[in-house]
Amino acid sequence: MANYPQIDDCSGIWTLKEVNDAVMGGYWREAGSRAVFAGGQTPTSQDVIDYVTIASTGNAADFGNLDSAKEYMGTSHGCNFTRAIFNGGELTNVIQYITFVTTGNATDFGDLTQTTQSSATACNSTRAVVGGGYTPARTNVMSYYAMASTGNAIDFGDLTSGRSGPGGLASPTRGVWAGGDTPTIVNIIDFIELSTLGNAVDFGDLSEVKGGTVGANASSTRGVFGADRNPSPDTNLDYITIASQGNGVDFGDVTVGRGDSASANNSKRALYSGGMNPSNSDVIDYWDINTGGAASDFGDLSVTRHGIGGASPCHGGLNDGYQGTK
Amino acid sequence: MANKIIKYNLEANGTIPTYIDDGGYYPKANGGASPQDWDLIGATTDGSNETGLGELANAAAIKSYLDTYTSDWTQDDGSGGTEAFNQTTAANDIWTKKIG
Numbered sequence: 011m012a013n014y015p016q017i018d019d020c021s022g023i024w025t026l027k028e029v030n031d032a033v034m035g036g037y038w039r040e041a042g043s044r045a046v047f048a049g050g051q052t053p054t055s056q057d058v059i060d061y062v063t064i065a066s067t068g069n070a071a072d073f074g075n076l077d078s079a080k081e082y083m084g085t086s087h088g089c090n091f092t093r094a095i096f097n098g099g100e101l102t103n104v105i106q107y108i109t110f111v112t113t114g115n116a117t118d119f120g121d122l123t124q125t126t127q128s129s130a131t132a133c134n135s136t137r138a139v140v141g142g143g144y145t146p147a148r149t150n151v152m153s154y155y156a157m158a159s160t161g162n163a164i165d166f167g168d169l170t171s172g173r174s175g176p177g178g179l180a181s182p183t184r185g186v187w188a189g190g191d192t193p194t195i196v197n198i199i200d201f202i203e204l205s206t207l208g209n210a211v212d213f214g215d216l217s218e219v220k221g222g223t224v225g226a227n228a229s230s231t232r233g234v235f236g237a238d239r240n241p242s243p244d245t246n247l248d249y250i251t252i253a254s255q256g257n258g259v260d261f262g263d264v265t266v267g268r269g270d271s272a273s274a275n276n277s278k279r280a281l282y283s284g285g286m287n288p289s290n291s292d293v294i295d296y297w298d299i300n301t302g303g304a305a306s307d308f309g310d311l312s313v314t315r316h317g318i319g320g321a322s323p324c325h326g327g328l329n330d331g332y333q334g335t336k
Numbered sequence: 337m338a339n340k341i342i343k344y345n346l347e348a349n350g351t352i353p354t355y356i357d358d359g360g361y362y363p364k365a366n367g368g369a370s371p372q373d374w375d376l377i378g379a380t381t382d383g384s385n386e387t388g389l390g391e392l393a394n395a396a397a398i399k400s401y402l403d404t405y406t407s408d409w410t411q412d413d414g415s416g417g418t419e420a421f422n423q424t425t426a427a428n429d430i431w432t433k434k435i436g
Contacts (some may be wrong), residue, residue, distance in 0.1 A: 053410075067350075069370070193414055222412065240412060242429050245360040265352055266376060267360040287363060288411040288421050293374070307350030307371030 043331070044110050045274035045322040046094050047283050048076055048083060050315035052290060055079035055100055059108065059116070060312040062294065064276045064322060069309040070283075070294065074115040077106050082127035083319030085226045085273045086178040088138030090157045091328060094321035095119055097140045097163075098126040105155065105163065110323050120162040123153040128223055128317075130178025132185025133157065134204050134327040139166055139185050141200075141210070144174035148192055152202070152210070167209040170200050175240075177226030177273070179233045180204065180327030181252040186213060186228075188235045188250075188258070189220035195240050196221070199250065199258065204327075216248050216258040222269030223317070227280035228252065228326035229299045234261060234280055239269025243287045249302060252326070262302035264295045272320030275299060277330030281308060286316035338436030339380045341398065344388030345372040355386040358433050362426060364405045377401075379433035392430075399427035 024032075047070065048059040057079045060070035080099035088095035095107040096116065103126070105119040122140060129143030140163060141152040150172035153163035169176075173190030180186065187210065188199040197219045200210035221240030225247075228234065235258060236247045245267040248258030264282050271285030282305070283294040292314035297305040311318075324331030339357065347353055350371035352360070359378020366375050377398070380386050392398045402423040409421035 242426070243361055245358070263352065263358075263360065265346055265350070265360055265371075266363050266374065287361070288409045289363065289406070291363065293363075293371075304352040306352075307346055310370050310373075 043276050043324055045281050045320060046073055046108065046110070047272040047274070047311060048096050048319045048321070049080040049099050050083065050284060050313070050318035051081035052313060052315045055081040056313060056315055058313050061113070062281070062309065064274070064279050064281060067296070067308045070311050072312055073113045074108060076116045077104060077118065082144070082223070082270070082317040084127070084129045084131065084143065085223055085320065086131045087319050087321045088131050088133045088155070088157050089321045089323055089325060089328065090135050091323050091331070093157060095138060095157055096319050096321070097131055098122055098129055098143065099319065101125050101127050101146070119160045120155065122163045123165055124149065124151060128175040130176045130187055130226065132178045132180035132187070132204065132327065134180060134182045135329070137204055139202065139204060141169050141178060141187050142173050142176045142190060148172040148174045166207055167202070169210045170212055171196070171198060175221055175223035177224035177235045179226040179228035181228065181230050182327060182329045184252055186233055186250070186252060188216055188226070189224035189238065191221040191240060195219040201255070213255045214250070214257040217260050218246065220244070222286070223271070224269070225271055225273045225282050227273045227275040227282070227299060229277040230326045230330050232299055233326070234299060237264045237267055237269060237271070237282065239267070239286055239288065243267035243269070247297070247302065262297055262304055264305045265307055266291060266293050266295070270316035270318070272318035274320035274322040274325070276322060276324040277326070281320070283320060284311050284315050284318045290314045290316050337382050339382050339384060339434065340387060341377065341379055341392045341430060341434055342386065342388040343375050343377055343390050343392065343401070345375060348372065353388070355380050355384045357381040361430055362402060362406065377430055382435055395427045395431040398430050399423050402426060
């Protein structure tokens, strides 16, 4: 039985029997394929949100606005099948959300346990865990919230070290943070089991140190970290197998070396948007999460900037956008 | 064996040229249409004779080129702030990618 809808796109025609089999079999896709990119610095802080359809290519379109202009949003944010939830930025504790299928403004969700920017989030369909960041001390604090409701974040445990700008990603069960600055740029990878509360555990190491807010994209099985801009602009991508605790392996390159970019993806295609090199960039890159290699140009952001938050409703922590077993 | 440090554009379909081994550095907006709207710096593959938009023959040439468009750039200062972009350091970093 084929897997419907197609894993990287929701377009197509299915018979009622195929739809019934997919829904009853638990592999009907629950999510769309929209990526959003929020906030950033031009160098003036921005409240802009723009979006693209991941399965296409082209320039980003205007979505709505954050509650206020915010820079250094961190690479990853909480997303379930319907909401993108942005955490902090601009040294605030604001949690705010948008609904993917709309193009409206962000709405207040609650508060983080501390003011922060450049944190990273790992989430599955129910829980988002926000870790690390700049407060302005480099923090190891993790906090969590349930995405279906609104409310304040609660303390979770600690990363193995306090650091700013790690990349964060997840499978449906495991959250992973990698790289960042302590302020020394590091190659550390940490992980947690999302269903528990507790401290992170050492995972392995990236193939190189990565800082300046590390890109992070993941399918339900594979995570990709990088590029980054510290200690120098870097195009290199590393991949890990999330279920392992192995080291990062060189995987490919983005078209323009940069960091403080926004990451968003579906199970097949990863996007890496904007950033700093140290000039600001409007480039959106894409590559295949399964094969790696050289990225290609996707299109341009509506505003050239860095320090952007990215989100999608079909990432690895959401079982690639499928409810139940694929 | 040898390679070159060159200026180049992405291909018209947005892909990285096959002759680039390590590139995407310090983009300069050229006013063109996406995806060829940035002039990039990179190292070619070992043995390639491609020169793209032009070869940068030494670290001094890279710095001179960076000086033409990066005077207002900033970079991390390592303590949460920013400092002026260091063209000399950037040029030397790129030059380390030269083989032979």
